[in-house]
Amino acid sequence: MNPEEIALETAKLGIEAESFLSSSLGKYLMDRAELHIMEHTAKLVVASPDDIKANTDCRVQIEIAQLFQEWLVELVNAGHMATNQIHEMESFENAH
Numbered sequence: 001m002n003p004e005e006i007a008l009e010t011a012k013l014g015i016e017a018e019s020f021l022s023s024s025l026g027k028y029l030m031d032r033a034e035l036h037i038m039e040h041t042a043k044l045v046v047a048s049p050d051d052i053k054a055n056t057d058c059r060v061q062i063e064i065a066q067l068f069q070e071w072l073v074e075l076v077n078a079g080h081m082a083t084n085q086i087h088e089m090e091s092f093e094n095a096h
Contacts, residue, residue, distance in 0.1 A: 004089060007082040014079005017072055030072070033065040040065075 001009070020026040044058040 004086070007085045007089070010082035011079050011086060014076050014082060017075040017079060021072060021076065026072075030069060033068050036065040037062050 021030065040058045040061040044055060044062070047054040047058060049055070
């Protein structure tokens with residue numbers, strides 16, 4: 001794939017991710033991830049510092065939910081950057 005095709009595919013994926021995040025399902029899943037983070041953070045706060053398993057389990061659960069959120073946001077951002085790159089390539093081509 002050439003750079004233009006890569007940028008186009010990334011832009012499309014970013015648009016899909018943005019649409020997903022705007023959808024009822026996307027909002028629900030992002031809200032559930034946030035609730036999951038809050039629940040496990042609360043468990044982490046009250047867990048005994050000596051309870052390595054409980055602390056580790058909470059931290060893993062928090063990280064999983066955060067990664068889900070981060071991946072979607074990164075995908076949207078990558079799509080925006082790819083869209084800008086496409087516009088720059090088009091401007092460059094039109095200027096020459």
